[in-house]
Amino acid sequence: MIQGPIEGGRHGWAFNRPLIDLAAKGYVEAEYLLSGEATTYGLAPGAELGRDGKWRVEPTGKVPFKTRFLVYRPADPAKFNGTVVVCWNNVTAGYELFFGEGPAVLEEGYAYVCATVQRVGVHGFAENPQGLAAWDPERYGELSIPTDDASYDIFSQVARAVGPGRDRAIDPLGGLEVKKVIGLGASQSAGRLATYINAVHPLAKDQGGHAFDGYMLQIYFGTGTPIAASDRPVNPAAANIRLPRGQNLIREDLDVPAIIVNTELEAIACVPVRQADTERFRTWEAAALTHVSYQAQLTRNEKYRRDFGVVPPAPSEQMNRIYLQPFYDAALHHMNRWVNGAGAPPRQPLIDFTADGEVVRDGHGIATGGVRLPQAAAPVAMNSSTPVSDDFAGRLRGSNRPFDGATLDALYGDEAGYLARFRQAAAAAVEAGVMMARDVEPAVEEAGREYRRAREVAAREPATAAV
Numbered sequence: 001m002i003q004g005p006i007e008g009g010r011h012g013w014a015f016n017r018p019l020i021d022l023a024a025k026g027y028v029e030a031e032y033l034l035s036g037e038a039t040t041y042g043l044a045p046g047a048e049l050g051r052d053g054k055w056r057v058e059p060t061g062k063v064p065f066k067t068r069f070l071v072y073r074p075a076d077p078a079k080f081n082g083t084v085v086v087c088w089n090n091v092t093a094g095y096e097l098f099f100g101e102g103p104a105v106l107e108e109g110y111a112y113v114c115a116t117v118q119r120v121g122v123h124g125f126a127e128n129p130q131g132l133a134a135w136d137p138e139r140y141g142e143l144s145i146p147t148d149d150a151s152y153d154i155f156s157q158v159a160r161a162v163g164p165g166r167d168r169a170i171d172p173l174g175g176l177e178v179k180k181v182i183g184l185g186a187s188q189s190a191g192r193l194a195t196y197i198n199a200v201h202p203l204a205k206d207q208g209g210h211a212f213d214g215y216m217l218q219i220y221f222g223t224g225t226p227i228a229a230s231d232r233p234v235n236p237a238a239a240n241i242r243l244p245r246g247q248n249l250i251r252e253d254l255d256v257p258a259i260i261v262n263t264e265l266e267a268i269a270c271v272p273v274r275q276a277d278t279e280r281f282r283t284w285e286a287a288a289l290t291h292v293s294y295q296a297q298l299t300r301n302e303k304y305r306r307d308f309g310v311v312p313p314a315p316s317e318q319m320n321r322i323y324l325q326p327f328y329d330a331a332l333h334h335m336n337r338w339v340n341g342a343g344a345p346p347r348q349p350l351i352d353f354t355a356d357g358e359v360v361r362d363g364h365g366i367a368t369g370g371v372r373l374p375q376a377a378a379p380v381a382m383n384s385s386t387p388v389s390d391d392f393a394g395r396l397r398g399s400n401r402p403f404d405g406a407t408l409d410a411l412y413g414d415e416a417g418y419l420a421r422f423r424q425a426a427a428a429a430v431e432a433g434v435m436m437a438r439d440v441e442p443a444v445e446e447a448g449r450e451y452r453r454a455r456e457v458a459a460r461e462p463a464t465a466a467v
Contacts (some may be wrong), residue, residue, distance in 0.1 A: 009139025180419025290398030
């Protein structure tokens with residue numbers, strides 16, 4: 001059952017909603033509640049969660065649930081491109097993280113649905129709970145997800161609630177004519193989405209399967225999650241948490257398209273389970289990028305300050321400074337064309353590794369091979385996945401070390417020379433299909449700032465600048 005749109009509550013806004021004014025972008029924002037019974041699954045007799053990803057499961061029962069999903073959709077039906085992206089909200093932090101307000105969504109006319117499907121998203125961790133119910137009991141106090149075993153079917157139910165065959169008695173899409181639905185998950189959510197793809201998607205529709213027309217796994221570490229007894233989300237506050245290592249493939253007989261969109265960090269984890277591109281599968285790996293960028297951390301911090309009323313520590317100036325969003329947006333653009341029959345995304349080279357599984361780096365410490373965004377092809381700093389600190393957050397944030405003055409002089413001469421090279425690299429990225437033309441000018445503006453920053457750091461801290 002769908003209820004909504006809902007409003008009000010202690011805060012008066014939906015948790016983690018965009019910082020920008022969506023109405024000014026021609027978008028409607030609305031939040032809905034979804035309740036019912038969710039199917040749980042277990043391995044079929046004789047089946048196992050093997051490396052090949054061809055996992056056979058069967059329904060084992062049902063549990064009651066009540067959750068929320070947040071919708072961004074074009075106000076003008078003529079601006080809608082026909083595709084809904086359903087995001088599996090990430091709960092690693094103990095509260096929900098998602099970002100559906102990027103340029104690709106707003107400028108290309110997608111509808112974007114942020115789905116709360118895991119227990120932690122509603123109830124938080126036992127210690128210092130920051131889930132929806134604790135954050136705003138007036139708005140979310142009735143929500144309940146008893147177990148993450150229900151998350152897979154809840155994800156299917158959200159997809160069907162916004163898909164082309166949805167019940168329109170209460171229509172979260174406001175009458176839009178939906179043609180395709182894409183499932184998206186990032187980081188921990190990508191791991192759960194991998195299990196969904198391998199185990200749940202192949203099932204009959206009445207068992208929760210075939211709810212999506214394609215899948216995008218962002219910053220995916222190459223391993224799925226349990227189908228049952230799955231209430232073990234990563235808690236970054238726990239001691240000695242290590243990053244996952246690739247254990248399974250995405251099943252090769254998948255009947256809809258899927259793309260893995262990774263940075264250097266996840267590529268390291270996925271080396272044991274790399275698989276060849278096919279008509280229905282692609283892997284993109286971006287050199288010099290890592291799991292969390294400086295720009296993304298700034299946005300997260302601002303949302304945290306607004307939603308929790310606490311100013312978090314400023315992001316480290318030493319963390320990776322290549323923004324992921326343009327890379328994601330290019331992949332989504334191609335995924336939408338793919339599910340609508342226009343052909344697969346362009347194949348991309350993978351990052352180079354030694355026989356021992358180590359990243360091959362050039363003389364500046366930048367990974368070789370892989371997708372070359374202009375910040376990697378025309379660098380003013382060593383950006384990489386190599387962490388500055390060995391804590392959980394540090395291992396996700398990588399590092400940035402500006403080049404010294406002599407290196408900048410030798411490479412580019414001055415800022416004008418640098419920006420000319422950067423524009424050439426950006427044009428090459430657009431030609432390769434890994435960057436949208438609309439993202440070039442904002443990237444050039446940022447590149448100028450990064451060049452000047454490198455000069456300032458070199459002048460202030462010459463001993464720490466990368467060489």
